[in-house]
Amino acid sequence: MKPRDLSDLAFRNLREAILRNALTTLGVAVGVASLVAMLSLGVGLQQLASKRLSQSGLFDTIFVTPKNNFRGMGRPQREAGSDKPPRVLDEDARKEMEKLPNVVEVYPQVRFFTEVRFNNKPFATVVAGMPDSSKNSGSFDGMQGNFFSSPGANEAILQIEFAKDLSDKPASLIGQELILRYAEREAIPSGGDSTSPGGGFSVVPKELRLKIVGIVETEPAAGYGGYGNARLLMPLATASTLRAAQVSDLRDIVRDNSSNKATYPSLSVRAKSPSHVEALETSLRSMGFAAFSLLDASKSLRTFFSVFDLLLGIFGSLALAVATLGIVNTLVMAILERRREIGVLKALGAADSDVQQLFFVEAGVMGLFGGFLGVFFGWGLGRAITMGTNLYLKRQNLNPIELSSVPWWLVLSAIAFAILVSLAAGLYPASRAAKLNPVDALRYE
């Protein structure tokens, strides 16, 4: 039979026992819906996790230090001895790194321990400079107040615990000013005597007034490295101009620093995406620096989610397996009912394959409709779960999240899977119908 005639007859047959076929199709739809809902949660959680992690700068950031740097964080030095003299991390090196492909930005770590005066009372804290890109990192989502008005503004964002130290009503702090007291380095010019160790700096106490523009609940992780969690955040550009004395400066004095240029203890190189990190690490190492990233950790995260998705998929498929039995049952019933009709078709010249294809198409159509309906139901179920979760999160004063996600590949593969499973379910009934003896079938009343 021609495909058009085949589908025409199949639809006619499906319409005939509309209630039974609709219920069977609904069974397939429920099966597909459970599969789609499960997988959409898996995909959604994975996206949520990788979005948060990539925004946090943990997986797209490479931590660069000079090769001979004793970082003192217990991390092993990755590169073994090399003949080249160790390069210093200065402004030239930074510019060179910025020119590497797929680099978004290169910024130094500015973190220092200092004192803040507010209402004439001193508070000790750690100050960190935040690159402008951290605005989009997700760390500042749901903050009170605003992010820095410009990359070089004299503004501060407080971590909530610190804000609570300053005032009983943290929210009232926004708009007020505090005074940052810090120690500025002032380089001592070398005396021109080549035998003297030369260089070094004196420390001059300075003050800077900062306007509090926001309060953040989380602890923004601007890359890693440094020491302690910063409780007062200010724009990186502002923090850099302070030339505040940092712990690493002491090391610079002991080191033979032939150039008087400012050097960085470490730089963070941010890649366009985690997939570029590996190649960038290699080029940074070939430039003569030590490079480190958390890429390996993100790889194991992906492995975890593939296993997680697989498990969700297996549980979701159980309902579809039950629906498959429904299709087999419906079609076997249809054979009994349409015994005589099958006999007539064969007497009129239908080949076994025609009868087989007819039942196959009927199973496939139920799968197709069940698949479409199921994707819709599954999407709705995912939305409902997301809405329910967000309602709960809102009550807990937490930010809403996108828990489920139905990407195109999931829609298409769910429908394809539904059709495939339905065709497999139609295999037995179709071959049974095809083998029906027309003489017996015509005698059957």
Added chain:
Amino acid sequence: MPNADPAIHLDHVSRNYTMGETTIRAVNDVSLSVAANEFLALLGSSGSGKSTLLNLIAGLDRPTTGSIHADGQNLAALSSLELARYRCNTIGMIFQSFNLLPRMTLEENVELPLRLAEVEHAERPGRVREALERVRLTHRLGHRPTELSGGEQQRVAIARALVNRPKILLADEPTGNLDSATGEAILALLRDVQRTLGMTIVMVTHERPLAERYADRLATMGDGKLLGGSESAKGTAQ
């Protein structure tokens, strides 16, 4: 009058069924020739094997022994698919209980063999109309079989059997479910079809008087065998 070259030739055909340990010889060593354009009536009481013989000629069943040739084809040599094509293109069948599909309109019922024969869509409406004109039912194209009388339903079945322009028409008790007047009208229609289209007809019936009036030749079966050869019928009715 029939031509010399047989349209159907059965050579020592037997069809046995086994039920438990007993073997039933439904058709027992039957040899029979039906000439082209001949109208043969196959008479016999129920269980005499005449319907089984018809199913063998229709290619719905295969003989246990012996050979059947129809329209120059040896049915034993045909594959299951080729046998389906043979039923589709060479044979038209009508039944005692009409066997129209109740969910389809007359037009759709008659179109069914065209679908199976993969006739082009554009050609179908004309072929359906032509077949229904022959049985004078064009005014009820959109009706369903249940809305028709028994005689009308059998006429639709004849139109369905003719729509693929077969050479052989096989009729299994076509008047069995009809009153005598309607039955007679159906037989008249069959004879008209045989004469105008030049078809070979094999009709199974147990109504001897009707068969005598419309068929060219009568053959009688009993216990699976042909009894005493065949006799010429008058075929006098117009």
